[in-house]
Amino acid sequence: MANTGQSAPIMARSGLSEAAFAWLLISPALLFIGVIVAWPLAETIRLSFTNATLGGEEYIGLANYAELLSSPKFYDTVGRTFYWMFLSVSLKLVMGLIGASLLNAALPGKALFRILVMPPWVIPVAIGVIGWKWMYNGYFGLISGLLQEFGIIQDRVALLATKTSAFYSAVVTDVWVGTPMVTLFFLAAMQGVSRDLYEAAWVDGARRWYRFRRITIPQIMPVIVSMALLSAIWTFNSFEIIWILTEGGPRGATTTLIIDTYKVAISSQRFGEGAARAVVIVALLALFSLAYLYFLNRVNRHYGAK
Amino acid sequence: MMIDRLNIWQKIGLYIATFIFLLFILMPFIEMFRVSLRPMSHLMTADFTWWSEDFSWQAYRDMWVTVPLLGRYIFNSVFIALCVTVATMVVVIPGAYAYARLEFPFKSLSLGGFLAVNMFTGAVLLIPLYRVLRQLSLLNTYWAMIIPGVAFLIPTGIWLLRSYLEKIPRELEEAAYVDGASRLYTLRRVVIPLAVPGMIVVSTSVFIGAYAQQFLFAITFNNVRELQPLPAGLFEFIGYQDTTWNEMMAAALTGVLPVLVFFLFLQKYLVAGLTAGAVKE
Numbered sequence: 001m002a003n004t005g006q007s008a009p010i011m012a013r014s015g016l017s018e019a020a021f022a023w024l025l026i027s028p029a030l031l032f033i034g035v036i037v038a039w040p041l042a043e044t045i046r047l048s049f050t051n052a053t054l055g056g057e058e059y060i061g062l063a064n065y066a067e068l069l070s071s072p073k074f075y076d077t078v079g080r081t082f083y084w085m086f087l088s089v090s091l092k093l094v095m096g097l098i099g100a101s102l103l104n105a106a107l108p109g110k111a112l113f114r115i116l117v118m119p120p121w122v123i124p125v126a127i128g129v130i131g132w133k134w135m136y137n138g139y140f141g142l143i144s145g146l147l148q149e150f151g152i153i154q155d156r157v158a159l160l161a162t163k164t165s166a167f168y169s170a171v172v173t174d175v176w177v178g179t180p181m182v183t184l185f186f187l188a189a190m191q192g193v194s195r196d197l198y199e200a201a202w203v204d205g206a207r208r209w210y211r212f213r214r215i216t217i218p219q220i221m222p223v224i225v226s227m228a229l230l231s232a233i234w235t236f237n238s239f240e241i242i243w244i245l246t247e248g249g250p251r252g253a254t255t256t257l258i259i260d261t262y263k264v265a266i267s268s269q270r271f272g273e274g275a276a277r278a279v280v281i282v283a284l285l286a287l288f289s290l291a292y293l294y295f296l297n298r299v300n301r302h303y304g305a306k
Numbered sequence: 307m308m309i310d311r312l313n314i315w316q317k318i319g320l321y322i323a324t325f326i327f328l329l330f331i332l333m334p335f336i337e338m339f340r341v342s343l344r345p346m347s348h349l350m351t352a353d354f355t356w357w358s359e360d361f362s363w364q365a366y367r368d369m370w371v372t373v374p375l376l377g378r379y380i381f382n383s384v385f386i387a388l389c390v391t392v393a394t395m396v397v398v399i400p401g402a403y404a405y406a407r408l409e410f411p412f413k414s415l416s417l418g419g420f421l422a423v424n425m426f427t428g429a430v431l432l433i434p435l436y437r438v439l440r441q442l443s444l445l446n447t448y449w450a451m452i453i454p455g456v457a458f459l460i461p462t463g464i465w466l467l468r469s470y471l472e473k474i475p476r477e478l479e480e481a482a483y484v485d486g487a488s489r490l491y492t493l494r495r496v497v498i499p500l501a502v503p504g505m506i507v508v509s510t511s512v513f514i515g516a517y518a519q520q521f522l523f524a525i526t527f528n529n530v531r532e533l534q535p536l537p538a539g540l541f542e543f544i545g546y547q548d549t550t551w552n553e554m555m556a557a558a559l560t561g562v563l564p565v566l567v568f569f570l571f572l573q574k575y576l577v578a579g580l581t582a583g584a585v586k587e
Contacts, residue, residue, distance in 0.1 A: 021489060022410035025400035029420070029460050032397060035438065036431075036457030037423050043434035095327075102324045107317065116328050122514050122569045123562040124383065126521040126537030130544060130558055131334035134341060136553055140335045151421060180331065230424065237427040240521045244541065258429050266526060271433045278430045285425050290326055 015114070033150045041282070047275035048260070053268050073252075074260075078284070081256040084171065085236045087166035092231055093224065096182030101212070103183065104190045121180035132173045136160050166246050170254050174241050178234070182227055189223035190216060193234035210282045229292055233285060257281050335559070340557035361565055366560065369553040375531055379539035380561045383520065386448060386535055390455040390516035394463050395509050397456070399501075402467035403493060407479075409565070420461040428454050428522055451520060451529035451535070459515050463508055468505025471497070507575050510514070517565060536561040 016024070050057040050062055068074045103114050120128050135142045136159040147153045159165045197215050206214070217224075238259050242248060248255035248263060255263075257277065265274020312320065343361040370376055404410070405417055428435065434455060436445075444450045474497065482492045498505075524538035531539070540561075543554055 018408050019410035021498045022404040022413075025404040025408075026416070028397045029464065030400040030416075032460055033420065033423055036435065037426060040431040040438060041426065043437070044431060047433060057545070069518035081557075098323075099327050102320065102327055105320050105324075106312065107320055107324070110367055112504040113324055114326065115570060117331055118569065118573065119566060120331060121518070122567065123518065124520060124535070124537045125518050126541065127558045127562055128334055130537075130540065130554065131338045133544070134555070135337055137333060142333075149411075175328070233425055234427070237429055239427070239429045240519070244521075258427075262429060262432070265433050266436075274433055278433070281430050282426065289425065 014206050019217060041132050044275045044278050044282075047272055048246060048279045050272045050275075052271040052275070054271075057272065058091055060272070064273050067273070068276060068280065076252075077255055078256055078280075079145070080167075081236060081258075084167075084174075084256050088171050088174045088178070088230060088235045089232050091171070092178040092182050092235075093228060095179045096173060096186045099183035100186035100190055101216075103187050114184075117180050117183055119180075120177055121184075122285075125177055125240050126244055128177060129173060129241050132169075132176070133160070133245055139217075160246055161250060163250055166253050168251055170242050170245050173245060174238055176237060177241060178231060182231065185223060185227055186220060189220040193219040229289065232288070232292075236285060236288075237281070257284075313318075326337045327578070338555040338559055342552050342559060346550050363481055365550075365552040365556040368550075369557040369560070371534075372550055372553050373540070375534075375539060376557050376561070377438055378532060379534055379536040380510075381536075382448075382533060382539075383517065383535040383561070384565065386451050386520055387517035388454070389448070389452045390459065391509050391513045393452065393456045394459045394516075397507065398463035398467055398508065398512075399498070399505070400493075401460070401464045402471055403497060405464060406468045406471035407476075412457060418435055420464060423458065423461045426458075432522075432526055436527065446528050446530045446533070448533055451523045451533075454523050454527070455516050455520070459512050462515070463512050466511065467501070467504060467508045470508070471501055473499045477571050497587050503575075509573055510575050 047057070049059060049061060051060045051063070099117060103110060103117065107113075108257055116160075116237065137144070143159060144153075144157050146242045147157065157165070193216060197219070201211050201215060236256075237258050238256075239262065242254050242256060242259050243262070246254045248259040261274050261277040261281065264270050264277060342365050343363070345360055345362065345364065348360050373379070392552050405413070427494040439445050439450050439453075444453065478496055478500070479492055487495070521537045521541070524535050525541065527535065530537075534542075536558075540554060540557060543549060
């Protein structure tokens with residue numbers, strides 16, 4: 001950041017100032033984001049104060065928000081979304097840590113294992129979810145079949161048909177989709193940890209588990225922390241997985257905010273009401289991110305390390 | 307190294323744990339493959355069994371009849387992802403260069419703004435996005451699936467590529483300036499060639515993003531069958547009483563196979579890309 005002085009001779013040459021040239025270079029990106037993200041966002045906010053449908057729109061003030069805030073069902077949805085996010089993200093982080101540690105071990109064959117962990121991440125999410133949808137079915141699905149075989153359940157069970165099992169089934173699939181990427185990020189971070197630290201600890205007689213807790217975890221903490229936030233945002237907005245498995249059912253058991261928004265705005269074309277929900281999502285995520293970063297900052301300051 | 311040495315029990319334990327972990331990751335694919343080999347009538351009537359005598363490749367022949375546009379779907383998926391990748395890189399390269407090398411007002415603020423885009427996914431902005439695309443008469447065209455994809459991949463692309471560009475020694479560029487090269491010439495002839503490995507990494511991860519998440523935009527902004535990408539095309543056949551699951555699984559596996567094989571060759575770059583992005587910050 002402190003290299004302004006170095007580029008002075010560059011500035012001197014051409015007619016364009018450095019700042020103007022920089023803005024010229026980022027202008028295509030700005031234009032894209034402006035048209036596809038910023039303007040639609042502003043438009044979403046505007047629409048949330050209207051009763052827009054396909055037919056037309058009319059300004060109705062805060063009516064959409066008032067309706068949301070007075071609906072117990074909506075609070076359920078918000079609560080469910082946060083529960084979905086916390087559960088799924090925690091599991092992804094745990095699975096990622098376990099996976100990365102396994103793939104990082106000095107085992108013959110680790111190169112192959114690293115390749116084998118990738119498929120769920122590099123294929124279209126929807127394709128993997130179609131596979132899960134099959135596995136969850138009650139008549140001839142793998143999971144029901146295995147549970148019967150091991151005598152855990154007596155009868156066939158259609159996992160997506162009852163409320164509780166549908167929700168946790170969706171969580172498992174979401175964790176499955178997210179785990180490879182988290183694993184590979186953590187693996188990359190673990191490989192960046194200096195070997196000297198491990199060797200020094202080893203010479204001092206530190207055992208593996210101790211080295212993992214006292215060296216690996218603190219060293220890759222920055223990656224864990226940023227991955228947790230990114231993953232939380234993605235999981236909060238995760239659409240395809242739930243949509244393909246259950247479309248938010250049965251009886252709303254898997255309806256998160258994003259599913260609710262899609263149903264209202266796109267399926268029933270009540271744009272105004274849908275927009276209000278979208279604004280709530282953005283506001284909640286912004287608040288969550290700020291709170292997260294704020295606490296992170298305090299924790300960092302407390303421990304005196306970045 | 308002594309420090310890495312594992313005794314035989316530790317090794318066995320680690321192999322078992324790795325096996326279980328990978329089984330979780332690969333189970334859906336194994337199961338999809340198993341289903342694709344069995345005749346539909348047996349799948350629906352019999353209880354669950356691991357192995358049966360009736361394995362055949364029949365579904366891999368029938369799927370082309372049941373899903374007449376399968377070839378087209380596979381092509382569309384790759385085509386859309388490629389277009390998104392090229393368009394994203396064209397926008398990302400100059401942007402990342404500006405953030406890596408130049409000083410300008412509102413630099414960190416605008417970078418923060420770009421990164422905040424990560425907070426929205428297409429799903430949040432679908433309504434106005436639908437209207438924008440309708441106004442530009444882009445609904446039901448490839449563009450309707452390409453343009454939104456590009457916008458949401460730009461921020462991460464800039465972020466990743468910037469960390470690569472920062473590693474290129476500044477002296478090389480300064481030498482070019484001293485020799486009288488213009489800025490654009492320097493960008494084209496000095497910076498870009500040196501940044502090629504980084505650009506491969508970044509475009510690979512952009513391609514993954516574009517390939518993995520085409521479903522939402524496709525089912526929302528496009529209803530022309532001939533233009534649907536693979537997941538949206540297959541989704542039409544799924545969830546009914548008479549879904550021929552074995553053929554769907556065969557089609558899904560066949561559809562992703564080309565890209566999967568391609569990634570096997572690129573996996574070195576994938577991991578390198580993560581290292582750059584993850585370890586840096």
